[in-house]
Each structure stands twice: as structure tokens, then as C-alpha cells.
Amino acid sequence: MPELPEVETTCRGIAAAITEQTIATVDIRQPQLRWLIPAELAVTLPGLTIKKITRRGKYILIHSNNGVLIIHLGMSGCLRMQASNQSLKKHDHFLLHFKNKTTLCFNDPRRFGCVLWQEGSAKQHPLLAELGVEPLEDDFCGDYLFAKSRRRNVAIKQFIMDAKIVVGVGNIYASEALFSAGIHPECAAGKISLPRYQLLTTTIKQTLQQAINRGGTTLKDFFAVDGKPGYFSQELQVYGRADQPCVQCSKPVKSIRIAQRSTFYCGGCQR
DNA sequence: AGAGGTACCTGGCAGC
DNA sequence: TGCTGCCAGGTACCTC
Numbered sequence: 001m002p003e004l005p006e007v008e009t010t011c012r013g014i015a016a017a018i019t020e021q022t023i024a025t026v027d028i029r030q031p032q033l034r035w036l037i038p039a040e041l042a043v044t045l046p047g048l049t050i051k052k053i054t055r056r057g058k059y060i061l062i063h064s065n066n067g068v069l070i071i072h073l074g075m076s077g078c079l080r081m082q083a084s085n086q087s088l089k090k091h092d093h094f095l096l097h098f099k100n101k102t103t104l105c106f107n108d109p110r111r112f113g114c115v116l117w118q119e120g121s122a123k124q125h126p127l128l129a130e131l132g133v134e135p136l137e138d139d140f141c142g143d144y145l146f147a148k149s150r151r152r153n154v155a156i157k158q159f160i161m162d163a164k165i166v167v168g169v170g171n172i173y174a175s176e177a178l179f180s181a182g183i184h185p186e187c188a189a190g191k192i193s194l195p196r197y198q199l200l201t202t203t204i205k206q207t208l209q210q211a212i213n214r215g216g217t218t219l220k221d222f223f224a225v226d227g228k229p230g231y232f233s234q235e236l237q238v239y240g241r242a243d244q245p246c247v248q249c250s251k252p253v254k255s256i257r258i259a260q261r262s263t264f265y266c267g268g269c270q271r
Numbered sequence: 272a273g274a275g276g277t278a279c280c281t282g283g284c285a286g287c
Numbered sequence: 288t289g290c291t292g293c294c295a296g297g298t299a300c301c302t303c
């Protein structure tokens with residue numbers, strides 16, 4: 001499910017629900033996620049108050065008055081709020097019960113996500129230390145991508161999905177943004193001109209922003225904190241549309257694999 | 272340093 | 288109906 005717009009949608013949802021709420025108890029039901037959920041969270045978190053929610057790439061940062069809870073949704077995770085007495089669902093692995101009788105549930109069937117704790121500032125955590133720029137901020141621009149890509153032979157699609165370069169561009173939006181920019185996904189990153197990178201950074205920002213405005217993409221299983229699906233999937237131009245006519249030129253959309261990930265593009269519109 | 276592949280895990284679906 | 292194999296939104300980490 002989650003690419004950056006889905007994570008952003010989730011952050012906004014939980015921020016409204018848990019900011020200034022105080023944790024009563026913690027329930028770790030399945031600690032074995034991508035990394036083990038630290039057992040001591042059940043002892044250290046109760047009594048802490050949530051101060052704000054931020055996002056770094058696809059990491060959700062829940063700031064308390066004594067440290068940061070770092071949550072990644074992996075491939076299939078989601079967060080939802082419910083009343084503390086409401087029944088749980090399959091794959092509810094981690095629960096934060098608040099004093100106001102609400103509960104934040106972390107559900108993740110594939111368990112590729114994680115729940116970690118960092119005392120002090122999140123920046124100190126090794127997982128966040130080496131991340132690239134945020135795609136929606138001004139330092140992500142054509143000049144930046146152009147400079148970073150010189151002498152790089154990787155396919156442009158793989159390059160823009162590299163979190164050390166820019167965070168938050170996932171498999172769906174990489175295909176979509178490259179289509180909008182008219183760039184072939186297998187094009188070597190080092191061979192792309194500055195003007196094309198200027199266009200590409202623009203289409204990446206637009207694609208992500210548009211999806212955020214729609215509440216994320218629902219493919220199979222993305223639901224926001226309130227249980228509502230996202231609506232962006234109806235607007236995907238190439239992703240998941242193999243063999244269907246291109247929305248611009250009517251040639252059939254092609255499907256290939258780049259770095260073991262399915263990739264969609266139009267051979268007519270993308271060079 | 273860069274490129275490529277593997278691993279983690281469950282569930283849904285197509286095909287037989 | 289039930290089995291098998293394949294595919295899936297992410298990303299750290301390993302080897303060459």
C-alpha cells in the first residue's frame with residue numbers, strides 16, 4: 001500500500017486524533033516485524049504525551065515529551081484509530097491505548113513495517129541519518145538531480161526510487177511521474193539533460209501532491225485512519241494499465257521489470 | 272563506489 | 288473445491 005501520499009494521509013489523520021493525548025498502556029501483540037519491537041516500550045511509553053506528528057520520507061515520527069516513536073508501514077501496514085473497547089483485527093500487532101479511551105492500532109499483514117524508539121531527536125536514528133531530500137521541498141529540483149546523477153548508469157526509475165537521493169518516490173509514482181515527464185524508465189540516469197530533470201522534478205512534485213490531495217492511492221488495501229479509501233487510483237495514467245491504450249497516444253502501455261519491480265510506460269510518449 | 276540480487280512475510284489471484 | 292505458483296505498494300543488507 002503505502003507510498004508517500006498514503007503516509008502523509010496517515011500522518012494527518014493520526015495527528016488530529018492523538019496530539020496532546022497521553023499514553024495509558026501499550027500492547028505488543030506480535031513483536032516480530034522487520035525489526036523486533038523493543039519490549040521495553042510497554043514500560044517506557046505509558047505516561048508520555050504526544051506532542052506532534054511529522055514525517056521523514058515514509059517514516060512516521062510520533063514525537064513525545066521524551067523521545068520519538070518511529071513507524072514505517074512497509075508494504076502492507078496501516079494505522080487506524082478506534083475506541084479502546086472495540087475488537088481487534090487480524091494482524092493488529094502494536095496498540096497504543098490512550099487515557100481518553102481511544103487506541104491507535106498498527107496493522108500489517110506482511111510485517112515488513114517497523115516500530116522503533118529513539119530517545120531525543122529522530123535525526124539521531126541511523127535509519128534516518130542518510131536519507132536524501134524531501135521531494136516536496138525546494139531543495140529537490142532539476143539542478144539537484146542532475147548533479148547527483150552524473151556518472152550514474154542505473155535506470156532513471158531506479159535512481160528516483162533511491163532513498164539516498166530522494167525519499168518517498170515509490171513504485172507507482174515513479175512510473176507515473178516518468179510518464180508525465182515523457183522519460184523512458186530504462187534511460188540511464190547519467191544521460192539525462194538538465195532541462196529534462198527540471199521537468200521530472202516538477203512532475204514528481206505534481207504527482208505526489210495530487211495524490212495527497214486525493215487522500216492517497218487505493219489499489220487493494222489502502223485505507224486512511226478513518227477507514228476511507230484513497231481516490232487517486234482512478235487517475236493513474238500508466239501504472240497497472242499494461243496493454244491498455246495510452247491516455248495520450250493510444251498505443252498499448254508496456255509492462256517491464258526494472259530492478260525486480262514492475263514498471264509501466266508508453267513506448268510512444270516516453271523516450 | 273556502484274550495481275545487482277536477496278531477504279523479510281502474508282494474502283490474493285490465476286491456472287490447473 | 289483445493290492445490291500450486293506467482294505476484295504485490297518497501298528497503299536494508301549482502302556480494303561482486
